Amino acid sequence: MKVFIESYGCTFNQADGQIIAGNLLENDIELVDSIDEADVVIVNTCYVKLPTEDKMTYRIQRLQKDYPDKKIIVGGCMVEIDPVKLDKIGPNVSWIGPHQLNKSADVVRATYCGEVLRQTGFSKESKVCVPKVDNDGLIHILQICEGCLGACSFCCTRFARGPLNSYPIEDIVAEAQNAIENGACEIQLTAQDTGAFGHDTGEKLSDLIKEVANLKGDFRVRVGMMHAKNILNEVDEIIDAMKHPKVYDFIHLPVQSGSDKVLSDMRRGHTISQYKEIVSKFRNGIPGITLAVDIIVGYPTESDDDFNQTVELLREIKPSLIHLSKYQHRVGAISSSLKEIPPEIMKKRSKFLSNFKQEITEEENKELVNSIQNVLVVEKGSKGGYIAKTNSYIPVIVDNVELGTFVDVKITEATSTYLKSELL
Structure with a gap:
């Protein structure tokens, strides 16, 4: 079987998605990079705000409509916060509660075989030093x-x-x-x-x-x-x-x-x-x-x-x-x-x-324009270039650098959300 995972929300929930992936790989379940390749789709939900709730609800319903041949599993906060609504929109959907990530492989296997398995409830299981799939690495x-x-x-x-x-x-x-x-x-x-x-x-x-x-x-x-x-x-x-x-x-x-x-x-x-x-x-x-x-x-x-x-x-x-x-x-x-x-x-x-x-x-x-900053290059920009962070964690756009390195830049422009720079 092949599984595709999509995670929403805060960094903590993103890490939960990495733990789910790690548990699946540890149990010899293959992960894929697209829904089209998958037999099972896991939606690791966020539920912090009403617009997010609406987005999660729409996403689950859309998957059911667009991919009727795929098995759907819902994880994340929605499972514990709103099980009544979740059951209503997906009566045949399996669940993985945020405290039950070590049972992810069990839920996937059961779901793949046509069962509806719902692992919920609180646990004191540690989320540190467990298998994870960290696609970023940096x-x-x-x-x-x-x-x-x-x-x-x-x-x-x-x-x-x-x-x-x-x-x-x-x-x-x-x-x-x-x-x-x-x-x-x-x-x-x-x-x-x-x-x-x-x-x-x-x-x-x-x-x-x-x-x-x-x-x-x-x-x-x-x-x-x-x-x-x-x-x-x-x-x-x-x-x-x-x-x-x-x-x-x-x-x-x-x-x-x-x-x-x-x-x-x-x-x-x-x-x-x-x-x-x-x-x-x-x-x-x-x-x-x-x-x-x-x-x-x-x-x-x-x-x-x-x-x-x-x-x-x-x-x-x-x-x-x-x-x-x-x-x-x-x-x-x-x-x-x-x-x-x-x-x-x-x-x-x-x-x-x-x-x-x-x-x-x-x-x-x-106030940082024209200053010299030593920045850490952490990711590629969605519109080109690279995103680095100053020592005070402000995003800086910089070109022609290597990921994971520290470089000196001069700040040339400022917006309300990030800085632009030139490499020294």
Whole structure:
């Protein structure tokens, strides 16, 4: 039998797709590069937002219609978050829950033989040092923990990923070492919340960062998203660890709103004052650090004044990257019982922040024009050239270079999302 896998969503889910592939190869099941070649198609779903839910639903239905001779298996977050809808649109579809990846080969074999097999439910199985298929090779996604400690009112992902399950530092370092020895030049430490790492085991994120960064080799470490409330007691240690020259000067610190009232309604567990203190400490400790933030526009209890407080926060902290999302009800989320704000208000606020976001991020990037940067070339550009990363993890377009190498460039132009350069 031949299997084609397509994965959607965050880096963590991309890594889950790599584990599924690794499990299949370990069990002598062939992987192919196109649906046309496959007997079985696995759709590794994301379900974080309503537009993504619609995309996943459409994709599954389209596969069933366009490829009636193919066997379909659904994996990813949709399996645990919305099994009722999934069963409705695909009553004859098998499932692989995100905690059951070690049973992927069993599900594929059963499905190929005409059975409907659904492996779901939570597990404490480790996702570190297991077989993976990493087609990139240069960028290695390393899952450090799964689940979270949060109870955010708007989130449905936590229903799929469950309670926090941190993996041992020793195992994480061993996988990183193996990846580096096999050519990886960027190690991405990823989780639903890297800031929660070790809260269940007594280990510390700062220790993990140091141990990975101290490995031999020429590479960089990117630390993934952190929830502010979970690093309040470890900020100084994390900053100290991230000062290591092999760690990107980059922090992804979602805030979601600039209003304490809305943060409380969202059950975020921190205040704006605490958030700004964390940002200030990082910027003082690591000058030039790139700050990426997430903002949810139009939470049901967000007033005009709350929205204005968000705008003022962004104007004050001037993040280099801003990820905007319009609020929409999610399956099982507490906030889904609230009345959504009028669509015309949502549209107005979202448009304003989209324009405002571009102004802020472009302004920050323009400060780098004419500077000399040592960048790591990590991938080919979709429109030609190559994509490299500065030490502060800002994408740079560069030509005539070799993948996996460090090169010096001069920044010639800046946009709100990337830089252009010339090779020195």
